[in-house]
Amino acid sequence: MLDYVRNIPTKLYFGKNQISHLNGSLEQFGKNVLLTYGGGSIKRIGLYDKIMSILHEGGFNVIELSGIEPNPKVESVEEGVKLCKENNIDVILAVGGGSTIDCSKAIAVGAFYDGDMWEMIVNQKGLAKKALPLVTILTLSATGSEYDGGGVISNLKTNEKIGRSFTYPSVSICDPTYTFSVNAYHTAAGSIDIMSHIFEEYFSRTTDCDLSDGICETILSSVIKNCPIAIKDPTNYSARANLMTNSSIACSGIPSYGMEYSGWPCHAMEHQLSAYYDITHGVGLAILTPKWMRYILKKDVSVASRIAKFARNVFSLDDEDEVSLANKGIDELEKFIKSIGIPTTLKEVGINEDKFFIMAKNASKGGRMLNSYVPLDVDDIVNIFKDCL
Ligand code: NZQ
Ligand code: ZN
Numbered sequence: 001m002l003d004y005v006r007n008i009p010t011k012l013y014f015g016k017n018q019i020s021h022l023n024g025s026l027e028q029f030g031k032n033v034l035l036t037y038g039g040g041s042i043k044r045i046g047l048y049d050k051i052m053s054i055l056h057e058g059g060f061n062v063i064e065l066s067g068i069e070p071n072p073k074v075e076s077v078e079e080g081v082k083l084c085k086e087n088n089i090d091v092i093l094a095v096g097g098g099s100t101i102d103c104s105k106a107i108a109v110g111a112f113y114d115g116d117m118w119e120m121i122v123n124q125k126g127l128a129k130k131a132l133p134l135v136t137i138l139t140l141s142a143t144g145s146e147y148d149g150g151g152v153i154s155n156l157k158t159n160e161k162i163g164r165s166f167t168y169p170s171v172s173i174c175d176p177t178y179t180f181s182v183n184a185y186h187t188a189a190g191s192i193d194i195m196s197h198i199f200e201e202y203f204s205r206t207t208d209c210d211l212s213d214g215i216c217e218t219i220l221s222s223v224i225k226n227c228p229i230a231i232k233d234p235t236n237y238s239a240r241a242n243l244m245t246n247s248s249i250a251c252s253g254i255p256s257y258g259m260e261y262s263g264w265p266c267h268a269m270e271h272q273l274s275a276y277y278d279i280t281h282g283v284g285l286a287i288l289t290p291k292w293m294r295y296i297l298k299k300d301v302s303v304a305s306r307i308a309k310f311a312r313n314v315f316s317l318d319d320e321d322e323v324s325l326a327n328k329g330i331d332e333l334e335k336f337i338k339s340i341g342i343p344t345t346l347k348e349v350g351i352n353e354d355k356f357f358i359m360a361k362n363a364s365k366g367g368r369m370l371n372s373y374v375p376l377d378v379d380d381i382v383n384i385f386k387d388c389l
Contacts, residue, residue: 001209001258008252010147014174014245016237019050019137022093023058025171029133030090034083036065036104038096042139045181051095051137063087065107068096071154071161071274071281072103078117080107084132094136094169097190098143098281101136102151105166108132121153121162131167139178141243142190142282144197144251146172154275160362161275163267174248176240184231188340189282191227191243194250195220196285200264201256203306203373209258216255217313219246224314227340263372266292269381272359279349286342287349290334291387296374297326303374346388356385 013021026033033055042048055062065080083089084107094104106121108131113120138146145151152163182190202216222242229239249255269292270284296303304322311317311329319325334344343349360381363369369376376384 002206002260004257006253006257008147008168010169011171012147012174012248013171016175016177018173018175019054021173022051022054025135026060026091026093027058031060032088032090033060034063034065034080034089034092036068036080036092036094036100036107038068038100041181042095045178047095047139047178063089068100068103070099071278072099074118074121074153074155076103077106077110077153080104081110081117084111089132091133091135094134095139097140098145101145101169102153104134105151106153108134109166118155121164124164134167134169136169136172137178138172138174138244140182140186140190141179141240141247142193144247146174147248147252152271156278159275161271163271174244176237176244179240179244180235182234184341187230188227188342189280189286190247191223191340192286192337192342193282194243194246195223196266196289197250198255199289200262200267201259202310203303204256204259204262205373206259207306212255212257212259215249219250219255220314222246224336231340263368265369265372265376268363268369269384272363273351276355276359277349277351283342283349286337287344287346287388288384290330290337292384293330295380295384295387297323299380300374346385353386353389356382360385
């Protein structure tokens with residue numbers, strides 16, 4: 001087990017009606033609020049009206065930034081920063097999924113930066129030195145952005161999607177009932193994202209962290225159990241609540257206490273797919289993950305025991321031969337992904353070979369994939385993309 005330091009400064013209110021803490025959560029920072037949200041789901045579920053009535057009753061001055069898109073774009077960050085500066089904003093209230101929260105994190109930092117936003121993100125200029133306080137209300141279980149400091153911003157002009165450490169939310173309100181309206185597609189994609197955050201930590205060269213391994217395996221089992229329930233019965237509170245808790249913990253760093261960093265290879269590859277084709281993050285991961293597992297197993301058989309452990313402890317499979325058990329585990333994962341109805345090939349999401357090389361080159365920028373769990377060079381990544389066709 002390696003040494004570790006972790007400090008999660010976010011206060012998390014979990015459960016029904018936790019929105020009762022909204023007023024107090026904002027008030028400590030001031031009265032001028034930038035309310036950020038996406039394409040309108042919060043209006044359709046009545047959450048917008050509820051929030052507005054709390055804000056008006058509390059005497060807050062509210063400025064709105066709406067229309068934050070999935071895979072949030074740098075233009076929304078620029079717009080939000082302008083609004084913060086013009087309106088002397090004290091606190092940002094982000095209501096939505098990972099895209100709205102990520103964008104709001106970048107705005108929170110950008111509000112104290114005077115230069116170009118994309119330069120700030122690319123060159124990490126001024127990042128994390130100072131940020132506006134951020135309060136979030138989560139409406140989709142997936143990224144864990146409600147309980148981590150990261151954010152991922154896209155620039156469609158340059159085909160770049162860049163993840164950075166921006167700032168942690170001060171408070172996150174996580175009420176599973178707000179996710180009752182999430183459709184089957186985004187429930188499934190979000191669930192795969194949660195699972196992927198675990199895979200990216202679990203598939204590490206450190207193999208003696210009992211607590212981390214147990215948390216990882218429990219989260220995987222819980223998602224596999226609850227995602228199909230939530231798809232079939234969208235208002236099943238227990239299923240939605242388990243997915244939401246899993247979302248917050250999976251990307252918080254808690255499941256990798258003491259573990260060597262894996263390089264997050266599937267995320268590095270997926271961010272290229274969404275940078276070039278603007279696809280749903282969890283869908284890209286669903287396509288890549290089993291193929292990546294199969295590829296690394298062939299390239300470096302020493303990973304068989306770890307994949308076999310996953311097969312044994314998550315899917316209750318067994319086999320005397322570890323490679324064969326590992327393959328059975330990957331088969332089972334593929335079956336699960338198919339069963340929740342999301343695409344499993346690049347063709348299905350309209351991606352062909354055209355950009356494989358440039359995406360592979362970008363994914364391995366700075367040699368980071370050469371330091372991943374099983375080192376991957378540009379040719380390896382192209383091969384994995386090909387396996388996904
Ligand atoms: O825009 P609206 O109208 O709100 O609709 C959204 C959007 O279309 C909809 N939705 C959200 N809550 C809903 C709802 N629909 C009905 N009812 C509700 N309660 O769902 C769609 C997807 O939303 P989005 O926020 O894009 O999804 P997600 O939470 O998966 O976020 C994806 C983004 O987060 C990044 C991804 O790369 C991607 O850009 N990630 C952020 C991470 C982080 N901060 O730590 C880590 C992740 O690995 C990931 O990279
Ligand atoms: Zn992710």
